[in-house]
Amino acid sequence: MRLERGINDIVGAGVKAALILLLSFLAACSSGPRTDLPAIRGMRSAAAEWALVNREAARGRLTPAYTAGMRKAMREEIAKQARTLAPESPEAAAVAALQALPPSAAPGLIMRQAAALKRIEAALESA
Amino acid sequence: MNPLEITLGILTAVGGFVDISELVFAAQAGSGYGYALIWVFAFATIGIMAMGEMSGRVAAVAKQPVFNLIRHRLGLKLGLVTLIASLVSNLITCAAEIGGAAIILHLLTGAPVMLMAVMMMAVLIGTIWILPFKWIERSYGLLGLFMLVFAVALIKIHPPWGAIAGGFVPQVPSGLSTTELIRFAYFGVAIVSAVMFPYEVYFYSSGGIEEGWGVKDLPVNRLTCIVGFALGSLLSISILSSSAQLFTPLLADPQLPGTTALEVELPMGRAGLLLALVGILFAVAGAAIETCLANAYSVAQFFGWEWGRHKKPWETPRFTLAWIALFLAGLAIVLTGVDVMKLVEFAILFSVLVLPLTYLPLLLLASDRHFMRKHRNGTLANSVGWIYFAVIVVAALAAVPLFLLTSGGQT
Numbered sequence: 254m255r256l257e258r259g260i261n262d263i264v265g266a267g268v269k270a271a272l273i274l275l276l277s278f279l280a281a282c283s284s285g286p287r288t289d290l291p292a293i294r295g296m297r298s299a300a301a302e303w304a305l306v307n308r309e310a311a312r313g314r315l316t317p318a319y320t321a322g323m324r325k326a327m328r329e330e331i332a333k334q335a336r337t338l339a340p341e342s343p344e345a346a347a348v349a350a351l352q353a354l355p356p357s358a359a360p361g362l363i364m365r366q367a368a369a370l371k372r373i374e375a376a377l378e379s380a
Numbered sequence: 381m382n383p384l385e386i387t388l389g390i391l392t393a394v395g396g397f398v399d400i401s402e403l404v405f406a407a408q409a410g411s412g413y414g415y416a417l418i419w420v421f422a423f424a425t426i427g428i429m430a431m432g433e434m435s436g437r438v439a440a441v442a443k444q445p446v447f448n449l450i451r452h453r454l455g456l457k458l459g460l461v462t463l464i465a466s467l468v469s470n471l472i473t474c475a476a477e478i479g480g481a482a483i484i485l486h487l488l489t490g491a492p493v494m495l496m497a498v499m500m501m502a503v504l505i506g507t508i509w510i511l512p513f514k515w516i517e518r519s520y521g522l523l524g525l526f527m528l529v530f531a532v533a534l535i536k537i538h539p540p541w542g543a544i545a546g547g548f549v550p551q552v553p554s555g556l557s558t559t560e561l562i563r564f565a566y567f568g569v570a571i572v573s574a575v576m577f578p579y580e581v582y583f584y585s586s587g588g589i590e591e592g593w594g595v596k597d598l599p600v601n602r603l604t605c606i607v608g609f610a611l612g613s614l615l616s617i618s619i620l621s622s623s624a625q626l627f628t629p630l631l632a633d634p635q636l637p638g639t640t641a642l643e644v645e646l647p648m649g650r651a652g653l654l655l656a657l658v659g660i661l662f663a664v665a666g667a668a669i670e671t672c673l674a675n676a677y678s679v680a681q682f683f684g685w686e687w688g689r690h691k692k693p694w695e696t697p698r699f700t701l702a703w704i705a706l707f708l709a710g711l712a713i714v715l716t717g718v719d720v721m722k723l724v725e726f727a728i729l730f731s732v733l734v735l736p737l738t739y740l741p742l743l744l745l746a747s748d749r750h751f752m753r754k755h756r757n758g759t760l761a762n763s764v765g766w767i768y769f770a771v772i773v774v775a776a777l778a779a780v781p782l783f784l785l786t787s788g789g790q791t
Contacts, residue, residue, distance in 0.1 A: 291790030318490035
């Protein structure tokens, strides 16, 4: 019983400390987050992965099922993240150009858009 | 000790070490921070070696699995809290593994992901129903050895071995902004959680009971945990290192297990890609079985039901219903269409919260003179255990704030 009470005390103190920490961090979170950054980062990476898949597919090193599945997944990821951006935001233009590319677009074209998103990402990070 | 049995046990531990969370976080850690997070993998691996060995020793000496002892030694209230938290954590993890396996099958065959998820679950249920425990564990663990192709691929790209060795030294990269520092900390916590998943000790200790371990098996238990987990961890570190070498210059932070397979394709071509996908498939499917059975073991042991795959399924009806229901619940989560990578993030988050609740009772029980007699923890095991307990408490306290501040590692 003593052991059980001791453990309950430890767990109780831990839960209280976690709540206090959580609340203070939530307060910090609410002050001006760069809300577009996760979406930009996700789209930049998805574009880079899509370009890599297309590069390797062009070299004949991937299977058709893999190529189609990866292209679809990456384009869906870009579309999902794009929906979270404000339409008039400066990054929306770069994303629109990326989304306009066909699934089998040249890797260089896709990488150009990924690099543009990387520049936006760097600017947001240093803001 | 039978050398063949020892070798198979170690190989099974190696092949079963990497799961979907480790795969994703190792690749992203490498592309994001180069080799700077290797030491966290090494640190967490020592932790799971220590805790795994303790759980196996408790099973072998006290002849009781961890959750049975939690229930009787620590009381109903705290035991129930641990049980519920573990069930939630393991269920999300199981869903992530099923979803991950379905994605890999989709990439291999081109068939729809949802159909592959249903098929995968049917195969997993059939496997557990038909095979005896030892071969459930071994078949997936040994087939997971296809993952060794990641280590071969790393060697073939001639990485900077000195820089990789330097990654084993605890460090925080210099010049990171506050945002990046917070993200680095999130990845550190996520890696600790992914390597020390609670389901691993529930499954491992219950497996010890299934296989009838006794005191004579303690050396094998120690060898499996130390050698098997160390070699398994080297696979994760290979994935991280290849990612740092190949993906960072290409601006890619691998978001899907399919992208991670490109680490092997780039140096080894189409055959490498297929081997990597097959390895990931078996590693992830094996982890799905472990998480599901770990949950069923926990419930059955807590409530004192008949359990175990050493018995026929109809001889343990409630246990059998439990693991089938848990698989169906995991599949139902995947079929809602939820993003599998989100599931991975939540699995990591919930698991790290459960870690202290899992490892505190284990530490206490492994040190207990009444239960463990002369096989209780020595000074070294106790010191290591309590150091890791302190670390996982800090990790658990930091996990939710870090998750929120980084939007699950994205910010």
